[in-house]
Amino acid sequence: FDQSVSGRQWLSLYSGFVLSVLRSNDSGNSWFEINTNHRLVATSRTRANTLFGTQLDPASGSDRRFDVSTNGGASWSTKFQLTELFARVLSITYGQAPGEVFVASLHGETTGVQSSKIHYSINDGDSFSVRAAPPIQIRGLASAQTGTARLYAAGDDTTGASTQLYRSDDGAQTWHFVTTLPAGRSTVDPAWPNALTALSVDPADPDRLYAGFYFPDYVLRSDDGGATWRRATIGLGAGPVTSLVIDPTNPATMYASQLDSGVFRSTDGGSTWSAMDDGLADDSVY
Numbered sequence: 138f139d140q141s142v143s144g145r146q147w148l149s150l151y152s153g154f155v156l157s158v159l160r161s162n163d164s165g166n167s168w169f170e171i172n173t174n175h176r177l178v179a180t181s182r183t184r185a186n187t188l189f190g191t192q193l194d195p196a197s198g199s200d201r202r203f204d205v206s207t208n209g210g211a212s213w214s215t216k217f218q219l220t221e222l223f224a225r226v227l228s229i230t231y232g233q234a235p236g237e238v239f240v241a242s243l244h245g246e247t248t249g250v251q252s253s254k255i256h257y258s259i260n261d262g263d264s265f266s267v268r269a270a271p272p273i274q275i276r277g278l279a280s281a282q283t284g285t286a287r288l289y290a291a292g293d294d295t296t297g298a299s300t301q302l303y304r305s306d307d308g309a310q311t312w313h314f315v316t317t318l319p320a321g322r323s324t325v326d327p328a329w330p331n332a333l334t335a336l337s338v339d340p341a342d343p344d345r346l347y348a349g350f351y352f353p354d355y356v357l358r359s360d361d362g363g364a365t366w367r368r369a370t371i372g373l374g375a376g377p378v379t380s381l382v383i384d385p386t387n388p389a390t391m392y393a394s395q396l397d398s399g400v401f402r403s404t405d406g407g408s409t410w411s412a413m414d415d416g417l418a419d420d421s422v423y
Contacts, residue, residue, distance in 0.1 A: 141185035149177035199225040236261040271303035271312040277336025281343030335381040349378030369407035374398025394422040
């Protein structure tokens with residue numbers, strides 16, 4: 138959604154190995170294609186008609202270029218490019234200062250070992266510098282929008298055996314280990330870890346976090362900055378959680394999408410959920 142212009146929104150499609158970007162100027166009633174090379178990541182929080190996206194590298198199949206468009210997706214400029222063959226851009230979050238953007242990327246080696254980088258911008262993505270990253274394979278990046286300027290990163294530890302949470306209070310210059318999330322194991326093979334798929338921070342409370350996973354427990358909630366967690370799954374369906382979104386005007390209301398189960402809403406901070414996907418043609422929601 139455009140942050141400044143009501144009714145303007147974009148849709149990112151990936152079908153048959155072809156990337157497409159569609160735009161609507163009438164709140165989704167009609168759409169037209171504007172680009173066939175990019176995967177959308179986010180819209181600018183401070184500039185109208187400005188998009189953040191990645192460009193797929195045909196040789197590796199990875200999103201290795203981070204691009205910005207200031208004309209609604211018609212043309213793009215590359216702001217940083219990852220050099221490793223198996224590198225890809227994973228997640229983005231905004232800091233509290235205007236124009237402050239954090240982007241996490243994952244870097245794989247031929248040995249199978251993976252590490253992460255944090256890319257930092259103070260001018261709304263026009264340029265980036267590299268800051269410190271925690272010693273994990275970052276799967277989720279989220280920031281507190283009120284109170285302490287806090288950044289959270291969660292993902293696989295260096296062995297891939299568990300999901301760990303780190304916190305930074307100085308804009309990704311240093312990181313502190315918080316905890317190993319009690320996320321269980323794969324229901325298919327206990328040797329598989331439970332991959333983190335979503336991470337969100339309550340916009341009104343920097344100590345309240347939600348984490349979504351591929352296997353049960355599907356959603357976990359923390360009220361103490363990630364130190365302890367409890368399940369928040371009553372009423373959810375089966376399948377991987379693909380997104381968690383908190384209503385910025387009413388943080389008790391939040392939404393979750395689940396692959397093969399549809400869309401769910403909670404009005405009590407994730408304690409209970411109810412399905413809200415009447416009319417969807419497919420429950421495979423990403």
